[in-house]
Amino acid sequence: MTDNCKICLREIDEQSIEEHIAADHAGTPASVQEVYADRYNTIFDSNGELRPQYRDDSSDSDDEDSSLHITTSGTGSQNESESHHNDSASSDTNSNTEGAHNLTQSTSNSTNQGSSGSTRSVNRGNGSNSTDTIEIRDDAGQNRLESESVNAISDEGVDNSVSVPGSTPLSGATGNKWQMIGVGGAGNHILDAILLRRETLREQNSPLAQVWDGGLADYAGLNTNIAELGNTFYAQQDRAFSREKLITNGMIGYRHHNYSGAGRNWKVGRTLMQKDFEDEKNAIKDRLDVDQRDLEASQAVMLIHSVTKGTGCGSTPVLAKNIRNLVSEGTGVADATTLSKPILSSVVLPSETEFGASEMVRGVVGMAYLSKHVDGIIPFDNSKLDSQRTDFAVDIDQAALEHYNPPMYTDVNRLLVTFLEAFTMSSTPQSADTTGTERISGEVFDVPDSFRPVQRKYSVASERAYTPAVVMAPVIGTTSASRFDRARLDTLARSTLLQGQLVDFDPKSAWGGTFMAYGPAEKMEELEPLLQDGELTSILSGQDFLAREQYDGPSSVDIYVNQLVVPHVDNVYLWGLIWNPNLPTLERMYKHARELVEQSENKEAQELREAWETIEPLFDCLGRENMG
Structure with missing residues (x-):
């Protein structure tokens, strides 16, 4: 059979779609009811349980086979994707992975404060609570099954059950520094580098691990490309998402495309993210791996992405706008501070050899639309990063980093993490990191x-x-x-x-x-x-x-x-x-865009004209001559 399942998008290996649903989606009947309404009553009874003919009493109750696991044999390959900094996953990244296996095997279910063998329940929507059986590992690394209460079904019928490795003791309570979200290929890879830095520090028993334990309220990886996000440490080891949960928790444009990316088209990236928030939908509340309580309790939001490809350029400004709207509603545990919550964006610009005319246009558009909805933009330039000395960059397990990041960008990402780690420790809650950082005099800036x-x-x-x-x-x-x-x-x-x-x-x-x-x-x-x-x-x-x-x-x-x-x-x-x-x-990007607007009649120029009122304010404020 060559048909693909409309829920998980995988090819159906079973004899019928009903058997496939029973085998792979028995735990999410609401998703089946919405996508396969005509088959639902054939497969499930009135209580949402499988009918007897579809039960396999001898099957194991865990979902290990559907989970994403790292391959360490050296024979696999990472997904081919975007070509510039962090937006491409090398096909050779499974080489030299023994060290990566040693690191990730010990951290698969012990991230977030090192609470090995723990999980947390995340309330994503307005649906009813149910008990879900999940697989976790105990301190000895043995698989075991536990039941926990999870919010399973939203009003949209989306599977919202999330099992995430153990929450930080301070998460959502004392205002840890960042809600960090990596968007697109670049953002996903940089987020991986940050998480691997934290795991390396924990493996070394370094007190500096407390910088990240106190610095991350929560984090998430989002993408329009399921293969790209699925190959990350975040998805495979930190969250251990099954394919279905990866789709519901990490895919931009849920059920509006085939999850193969935005194709270097910023309008596609923007439209797909807009679909997640149109009408009464709110993907942050309903399904994405962003805990609203941690979002509201964090000191600030840090978005990480590129601005010259489709997903990072088009999707991130829409996400920033909706985060701003959400934290400004005055709801949740951080009611007194949400109106002033800062939103920053760390953006990656490609090197000169990767910076063509179309990249310049997307860069101008992405920076401009982003500028409307965030407080600050921190641009990182591949050309400068590539030329920097790296001897002072932070230590990250090299085998693991090369496994999850494109090898040509491992040093670049170590430099990025070095900078972001310093920014994180500048105001990490003292209650979270008394052994990791100390202030001697003066005010450490927030x-x-x-x-x-x-x-x-x-x-x-x-x-x-x-x-x-x-x-x-x-x-x-x-x-x-x-x-x-x-x-x-x-x-x-x-x-x-x-x-x-x-x-x-x-x-x-x-x-x-x-x-x-x-x-x-x-x-x-x-x-x-x-x-x-x-x-x-x-x-x-x-x-x-x-x-x-x-x-x-x-x-x-x-x-x-x-x-x-x-x-x-x-x-x-x-x-x-x-x-x-x-x-x-940025001046080179702007100059090229302005020439297109003034001299060209192609579609790209027309799109720039439509956005020019948004583009001008950002570029008019650069340089001392434009101050005040």
Whole structure:
């Protein structure tokens, strides 16, 4: 039989569709009733149980065969997908996987605070509760079956039962830092790198694991391509989704396409995400692997994606808009703080060799639509990431990372995780990580401190259609020095603002920036007097860097420096976000888009004209000449 099941989209191996449903979908009768209404009463009785002729009393009650598991024999291949940074899964990524197997086997059901053998029930919708039997592993790694109450059926008839490895002790209660969502191929791979970093730290018994335990309220991977998402550590090991649950919890455009991707078309990505929220539907509440309680309790939302392919470019702005609407409703456990919840977006730009004309158009459109619905955009440029030194990048189990990330991007992703880890520890709840991070003096900035100081510098008299997000250029540098004076601080500033750019930009064109110096206690004690005396601020303000004195406008170029003791690192690091500078990559994208609008009559140009009112405000605010 060559037909595919309309629920899981797999080819039907059984003799009939009824037998396939009984074998693979007996646990989700509501999905069967909606998709195969004409066959439902033949297969299920009035209680939603299989009729006797379809029962297999000798079968094992777990669903191990339908779960996604890592293959470690070296003979498998990852899915072919998008070609630029993190958007392509190499066909060779199953090589050298013995180490990956050792890591992932021990973490399959022990993520989220290391609670081995635990699961959590996630309430996704408004349906009735039921008891579901799930497979988990005990501390000895043995499979066992437990029953837990899960919210099984929403009003839309979607299977909402989710078994996710053990929740963090603070999850949804004390406001862990990020609700992190990786969208599309790039976002899925970077999320994997973050999760593998956490697992590596746990394997090493490093207190730095607490940075991520306290830093992640929750996380999710979303995609329009089921094979791409299905090949991730997140889907295979962390969540251990069956194919059906992967579809209901991770697929954008549920039941509106065949889950094979957006085909480099941003309008397809946008339309599919819009379908998830049209009429009375709300995919976040109804089915996606995003716990509304954790979303509302988190300090901020971090979206991770590319902006030059169909899914990341088209879907993410729609998701951001609906997250904003949801957290602004004033419902749930975080009622007092939802209205001001920050939403940031870490976006990946392809290298010059991968940056064609169509990528430029999608990049302009993606950045612009995103800018309407998030507070800050952190762009990462593959060209700069590829040229960076990687000796200070964080340690992630190499075999596991190469297994789940395209090998050509493992070093790039380690650098990205290095930057995001520093951002995470800047305001990780102290109750969650007292052994992982310590503050010595001054205020460690929270997420709003990274963008709100500059929001007040936008012109109120502007005729722009909206006030765009702050574009925040990322930088990071390090030194192994043990003793510090002004000269060594100058060297650290140069390694950060000039050599440590993770996207190409001109520091002298920026509206200002916020920085964090961090390192071990003994070195930070040596550095503290210089920081307190304003030496680092003075250096960063100088002519070689942000050139504050060159600005003669009505506003001001503000520079903030914070400090943090991190006992379990060896070097001193300087981390920063630089506000609204001129970025050559974005300028090149914008110039090409404007030429199309002015000179071409093709469909791409017409789509740009329709979006131009959204595009102009973002690009009009880059550069110091546009401040205030």
